[in-house]
Amino acid sequence: MxxxxxxxxxxxxxxxxxxxxxxxxxxxxxxxxxxxxxxxxxxxxxxxxxxxxxxxxxxxxxxxxxxxxxxxxxxxxxxxHSGTGAGSSAHPHGGNHRGSVYRERVGEALIERHGLHDDYPDWGTRWSKIDRDRGAVRDEEYPLERRVSTYIREQxxxxxxxxxxxxxxxxxxxxxxxxxxxxxxxxxxxxxxxxxxxxxxxxxxxxxxxxxxxxxxxxxxxxxxxxxxxxxxxxxxxxxx
Structure with a gap:
């Protein structure tokens, strides 16, 4: 009590x-x-x-x-946590989940809920362990970063x-x-x-x-x-x- x-x-x-x-x-x-x-x-x-x-x-x-x-x-x-603004030339309203554990965890849950493992195989993996072009990975993860931004910005x-x-x-x-x-x-x-x-x-x-x-x-x-x-x-x- x-x-x-x-x-x-x-x-x-x-x-x-x-x-x-x-x-x-x-x-x-x-x-x-x-x-x-x-x-x-x-x-x-x-x-x-x-x-x-x-x-x-x-x-x-x-x-x-x-x-x-x-x-x-x-x-x-x-x-x-909020992510990038509308003025970001490459990825507006995206973000960097590798710099925000809150974003990382929300993204993980979205992947699990919607079965998106094949779409985002490197989500949450540190850059030092990824053997692909970083620009390509960022482009690939951008749709999920946008969804994470929308979720967190509404909290x-x-x-x-x-x-x-x-x-x-x-x-x-x-x-x-x-x-x-x-x-x-x-x-x-x-x-x-x-x-x-x-x-x-x-x-x-x-x-x-x-x-x-x-x-x-x-x-x-x-x-x-x-x-x-x-x-x-x-x-x-x-x-x-």
Whole structure:
């Protein structure tokens, strides 16, 4: 019961965050010209899936710059998930799933759901292990990259400003790790289970299928309830970009 109460508080904090930033956003409406915080945590929500009180269920939690010395910004990470824009000459509205594990996992699930293995034999394979022309592979994978972009850009999300030094012991890493562990249903009694038609049920990773999240790391860990106090302070310090 403690986990359910903590989840209720977590979602109440997300509701407060949504009020502060004018509601959940979508990447298809975001640009780098917005006044993004340099660093933060982001929470993607599942459109059409709600828990109690019409709250959208969380589908992924992420952050950035958890390696000491990293200069990656919050927008850099979100842009990588979103993919290329309309102005990309070669592959408009495509993307690079080898630079975004979120894109990679969504693409894997689409391949499994629709039986597209022969169409995308190298999806998720590192370049160093592919003995074909990279340009040809990118052209081949472009239709699926577009589908992944469409899927991710339609996911509502909320950004939380949390600006501390990059590193594995940062507050951002703490919030990400423990929020995922709190939300995960992996190998435990399910709370707020996913809809039967959730794309992630076709994921190659059992951790994705059973956790209910587009996350693999931390879904099998025990969460620290102190994450809620830390998240609350971060929410209070978040303003609209």
């Amino acid at each position: 403690a986990r359910r109460a903590d989840l209720d508080r977590f979602y109440a904090l997300l509701a407060d965050l949504a009020d502060r930033v004018g509601g959940a956003w979508k990447l298809k409406r975001c640009t780098g010209y917005m006044d993004w915080p340099d660093r933060g945590v982001y929470v993607f929500l599942a459109p059409g899936e709600t828990r109690s009180a019409d709250q959208h269920r969380v589908t992924r939690v992420g952050t950035h710059a958890v390696v000491a010395g990293s200069s990656t910004s919050l927008w850099d990470r979100l842009k990588g 509502p999300f909320l950004p939380v400003a949390l600006d501390d030094e990059p590193g594995p012991d940062s507050d951002r890493a703490f919030v990400e790790r423990n929020a995922i562990a709190l939300l995960s249903n992996f190998e435990r009694s399910a709370i707020d289970p996913r809809a039967d038609d959730w794309l992630g049920r076709h994921g190659r990773s059992r951790k994705i299928r059973e956790s209910g999240l587009w996350n693999v790391d931390h879904v099998d860990e025990t969460y620290d309830p102190a994450v809620l106090d830390r998240l609350e302070r971060a929410v209070e310090g978040t303003t609209p970009p």
